[in-house]
Amino acid sequence: MNDIQTQDDLYKLVDEFYKKLFADERISYIFTEVIPIHLHLEEHLQVLVKFWSQAILGTGGYTNNLTQLHLDVNVKSKLTPELFTIWLHHFYASVDENFKGEKAEQIKTQALSIATILQIKIAQQNPK
Template structure:
């Protein structure tokens, strides 16, 4: 039986597993590998803080994810397919590893984040920035 997300170690496991999938993915992997050229040693701890804050309200995350994604979108226009794939990989990773209230919350938050970013960045009705 799977357990719920209970600690930072669980968050790190979730994030690492998710990004291992992203790096290999045919739909969005190139954005991370070739366009953003992500420095994983720096990026992963930021993502640990981000998701730990979402789940446990730690206030450890500092950053502006929207501006980073707007900049990337200028280099390669994001599509609805990109956001759907990100969400599919993320929620699939959570379901693979965990079950419970925190796991459900993190999947709901991920869906909300994807929808907001898609609306603000990739939608033909982009919100003015």
Template structure:
């Protein structure tokens, strides 16, 4: 059965529900996601749908600073390249399991770019393992 592409907020909601269903109980990511688990995923999903609608559909719904949010998480649970690699592994697998098409590929690309940039902003330097994993050279916009 052919998969459809990501096309609506409902698609994003389903994708993010599945993704966070994995991430919230992942051995490596459980600590950084503790606050979301404690608050309840339902309180987080609308914000994440806004973020991804902004990224993928240019809806301009997300008006927060993703870096500020992650700085807070990083202060409580220092985020390493291993966290970002695991996040990306789960993100890519979830996207691929549920969707196929140009927007799904864009979601994976934005995930790569965001993870790489967020890690660098939080820790202040690159990490060879993350650079290799995301194929940093391919991220450069030419």
């Protein structure tokens, strides 16, 4: 099994990841009802490839505000710690089923960092 080396590898990863998300009724509603990504999935996958390519391969080009995008989703439908756990589970599985190596481990570590930071920002947005 090869490591993540190209944007094509990243596309394979995010495509597999979203197949898992859409198949899991515990989280799929976020992507079909709250923010209907399924209506423009290919465009969304390309944005994700650009994001992960910048983060893992150092290519640059991602200009969206990842944190604000998730804060906006949270306003529409609470992004709970359980949802982040499901998200990470499917992300890790997608990586582990397709890739092995330094970049594969790096992307999993970065996904955990992102999930942690987003949960902190969401908690700050929604003080109890």
